Amino acid sequence: MWLKSTAAILAVVASLAKAQIDRTGWQITSDSFQPGNEPTNAIDASTTSIFHTEWTPVNVPLPHNLTIDMKKSYNINAVSYLPRQDGNSNGNIGQHQIQLSSDGQIWGSPVVIGTYLDDASLKKSSFVTKPARYVRLIAITEAGNRGPWMSAADINVFAAASYTPPQNSLGRWGPTIDFPIVPAAAAIEHDSGKLLGWSSFAANTFSGGPGGMTQTCTYDPASGVVSKRTISNTNHDMFCPGLSIDATGRPVVTGGNNAEKTSIYDVNADAWIAAANMQISRGYQSQATLSDGRIFTIGGSWSGGQGNKNGEVYNTLSNQWALLSGCPVAPMLTNDAQGVYRADNHAWLFGWKNGSVFQAGPSKAMNWYTTATASGSTKPAGLRGTDADAMCGNSVMYDAVNGKILTAGGSPSYQDSDATTNAYVVTIGNVGNTPTVAQVASMQYARSFANGVVLPNGKVFITGGQARPVPFSDNTAVLAPELFDPATGKFTTLNPMAIARTYHSWALLMPDATVYNGGGGLCGTCTTNHFDAEIYSPSYLFNSDGTLAARPKINTISATTITLGSKLTVTTSSAITSFSLIRYGSATHTVNTDQRRIPLVPLSAGTNTYTLTIPNDAGIAIPGSWMLFAMNSAGVPSVAKTILVKSA
Known part of the structure; x- marks a missing residue:
């Protein structure tokens, strides 16, 4: 199955490959330029010459744009922007849009929106392939607010070898949202519908830093604005944390690079709050909100020492963590090739009745954890059918009333082991009872490092991942998502996305019923840093002819x-x-x-x-x-x- 899936992956990847287009004969214009810094400097193959908008005698106000006529149509799927390389940052593009056109007169909706990081590194904005002759890069803000300018050392456009129009019945990707960080974690603000993302102490790496701070960004779907800020007041580098939403709608972030810390984002006040330290330092743990509003966490040997990362519970009202001696981590360990360092990572947890937690994986052994007493308790819940350990697979409760959980994919070890296509429906009932496990039709693609999202209609969207998981690699990346239909027990392959989403990626359902799929990387100067997210609009938002469906309100x-x-x-x-x-x-x-x-x-x-x-x-x-x-x-x-x- 893995070989079959790999062949399908390679076919999709080949069809979406990005080749730099020869710029010979191109014409480029701008709304403004300073004599000596003409628009042609952005496509002259030199990184020492620059384009710059006029600053004297008139400081021409933003927004500004560069428009490229490539003289013929290509199957466009990416645009790169290199800021000036002379040590001066004036004119670095911040908030931006990229538009395409076939005739230079009619411009469609932006294929890219967002904000670039204010530095001299190369920025590459990728998006689903579209035929076009003209490309327009619009600078809405200057990245450092230093003046009303736009500058560029070099701009390139990339194309795929072929173009296959997306099928109307399989949803639609786009636009891409560019972020000024690599977002390895994300949450939705309940009061505004904004997307909150964060990386580590730095925008593009997690290692070698001072700790004590986190780079965050916020995307506002209503305005299209992406903003960035550094959080240091909680003294917490929130990379690789435990993460859940508490009983009042606040994201609670625990451990990670600063393995003992707890930070809470107050959505209403738009402020981060330092909370009590955990009893056990952790990284790569999972946590879940309980029926009584407390928060349970377990596992996490990636950081803070290895082994014995037993369960503890957080009371948000008293701001106290308490160890649960009756909730050991041992029953949920996988048989990972890297030992306990990986074996207790990323538990599949579901808060359930009477303060209990059901652990569905990734170990093949499932367990019940209870928290009603001071010590808590643990009870085996049987095996997940014939499934093996499924580290970095997915589990989604798509019908809480009936206790229905879909599990999909994962691999026996965290990395360097083949992922599976396995899928099961686990049905839980009374606390402590052995659940019913039913194997359903397999996914079309083997996946680990993928993400699962339940949609309003109860179907489950599985996106991204790798057939053979390797951190900080996009090899064997799966670009085509799948949709699980509980009514049929089968998966349908959907239109492919443009950007690989593997290690450190995420996906979330938005209030407008779209899915945002973003992140991946966070490895310094590696080639797999993804400073972006893609929006997926499911087929339920469209008529059969591809036009937008009239939505109820x-x-x-x-x-x-x-x-x-x-x-x-x-x-x-x-x-x-x-x-x-x-x-x-x-x-x-x-x-x-x-x-x-x-x-x-x-x-x-x-x-x-x-x-x-x-x-x-x-x-x-x-x-x-x-x-x-x-x-x-x-x-x-x-x-x-x-x-x-x-x-x-």
Whole structure:
């Protein structure tokens, strides 16, 4: 199966390869230039000459642009921008857009938006292949706010050998969002729908740093603006952490490079808060929010010493961590070739009823952990069918009401071992009971380092990964995502993305029902740093002819804060057939423990008015912030409304 998958991977990669286009005969123009720094300097094959917009006698205001006429059409899939190399940073491009055109008159929606890092390194913006003759790079801001300028030492355009139009029924990728950091972790801000990402102490590497700080960025889908800032007040380098969303919707980040630390992002105040240190220093641990609002963590021998990374629990109200002597890490260890350093990494955890946690993997042995007593307890939950250890695979609770979890892929060891195509549905019930495990149809591609996202309709989107996982490599990267349909138990291969998403990548569902897939790398001067994310729009957002589908709208909701078992009245713009709640997610290193979906059955309460009943179980409706989606008979989802579910 691995060989078959590899052949398919190589075919897709070949079709999307990026070849630099010969610039002979190109014409380049700009809205402004300083004599002696003409636009042609950006395509003259010299990195010592520069293009620069006018600064005297007039400081021409931003935005600025460079427009290239390549004289014939190519299958464009990337643009590179080299800032000036003379030691002066004036004119470095910050916020930007890239547009394409066939005729130089009609410009489509940007294929790239975002912000470049303010340094002299080469920037390369990749995107799904599109035929075009003209390329326009627009500078909206100067990266350091030093003046109203745009400059460039060199610009290149890249093309694929062929172009295959995406199939309308298989979703659509784009645009690409450029970030000024390599985001190895990400979370969604529940109050604004903004994407929060972070790397380490530096924008492009995690090693050799001073510790005590983290580079972050925020992307606002409403404005398209990407901003960057350095977080140092918590004295925490938050690379390779445990990560979950607490009962009030705040991302809680633990360990990593500063292995004992806890930092909390206060979404409402847009501020980071230093919290209590963990009892055990950790990195690569997993953590999950519990039915009572506390947070459970276990594992994490990547940092802070190796072995004995037993369970502990955090009380967000008292700001205290407590060890759980009855929750040892030993039952969930894999048989990794690198030993315990890897064997306790990235547990697949699900908060469940009465303060319990179900551990579905990546070890082939599953376990129940309980936290109701001071010591906690552990009970075996059997094997995950015939699956082997599946490190860096995926597990997604796509139907919390019925305890349904999809597990997919992974590899026996963290690296240098073949990933699998294996997929299972694990159904959990009462705490301590042995779950039901059913093998379903395999994925089309073997994957490790992939990411899984549950969609409003209950289908599960699996994206990225490698057939043979190797950190900081994009070899054997899988560019075509797959969609699991619980109704059929099968996977469908979707349109491929443009950028490999392997080690240190993530994927998250957004309130507009799209998926953002980003990151990968964070390895200094390596060639696999990905300062970006791609947006995937599922097929439910389009008509059969590829035009945008008319979306239903949630007009009003009777409350935005609700308790377990309560009823919610919703009015909509048109008839609705189903609703779902999906908990806001946070993701790093393939792990998104708090993500889960609750299908809701609407009762009609009048024309386009519906009553919904929230489950009366905090193990199903884990307290915290959720996205409420409404779907019409065609399966088209609304933009979500945010609901805070409280346990009492």
